[in-house]
Amino acid sequence: MEVADQEALVELSVHEGRTVEWAARLTPEAHDALVYARTTAVPTPWAEPAEHERLVELRPSQMDALRRYLSLTQRLRVPPAAGLAERVRTAYFDRAKNRWITCLAEEQATSAAYAFFLHSVHDSVAEANRFAREYGTVYHVDTSTGRLRPARLR
Structure with a gap:
């Protein structure tokens, strides 16, 4: 994740019409990590055990x-x-x-x-x-x- 510097915050504030105090953008690696996490099979606990x-x-x-x-x-x-x-x-x-x-x-x-x-x-x-x-x-x-x-x- 990249945190916006002061110059980017000023540009964002002008674009948004309000003061933007903090902003960040996903790096390509962070984006890939999110994509990977969504496709990784995560086991879930059983809702109900079998009868026995x-x-x-x-x-x-x-x-x-x-x-x-x-x-x-x-x-x-x-x-x-x-x-x-x-x-x-x-x-x-x-x-x-x-x-x-x-x-x-x-x-x-x-x-x-x-x-x-x-x-x-x-x-x-x-x-x-x-x-x-x-x-x-x-x-x-x-x-x-x-x-x-x-x-x-x-």
């Missing part, structure tokens, strides 16, 4: 934990649910909310809860707690068997 899915909004730290979990797929004994990697890959980032938005089926949400559990063992429990609080899915130790299992809180 729920809308999930993840904080960046949660998405980081999920991506880490998915990067280990070949080495894990409990693999991610089918389709979870695709949902993570195609998630929409809402800048205003600072959240990654996607839709997850129940099995995928349970798999995400498992990823957050694994994250809590080595790092922070905040991601698992937040997911449990907001979506009601958590992994915990069953006291009767001593084994880890998923649970619905709602």
